Amino acid sequence: MEALYLTIPMAMCIAAFFLYVFITAFRKGQFEDIESPKYRMFFEEEEYPQSKSKPNQTDGPTSKS
Template sequence: MSVLYVSIPVALLMAAAAVVAFLWSVRAGQFEDLESARYRVLFDDRPARTPPPSTSSVEANRVPENPPR
């Protein structure tokens, strides 16, 4: 049973490693927003199509008074 002299310190070290990993993630702010993260994994990373419209064309778009066609 002398293996206990090795296995218990090893087990404790593993626990300590887990705690350190958790502390790192807390410091990195990973626990600040628990709401959005669970959705974010479901989105694909496909970027928006197209030449992103320049700000000016967005501008033109926002005037609602253009009659359609």
């Protein structure tokens, strides 16, 4: 019975923390669009031409042995 005096307030604090996190995420618009991300993988990404402003610029990381 004595353990309940400690665990119930701790559980309430944890629940309040997660409620606070949920409310802040909701206010920031985290749950605005829940439909389009699951369809995003079906569309091909468009490749844009890269501007070569530096003459020694490489396209990606290279490994040297």
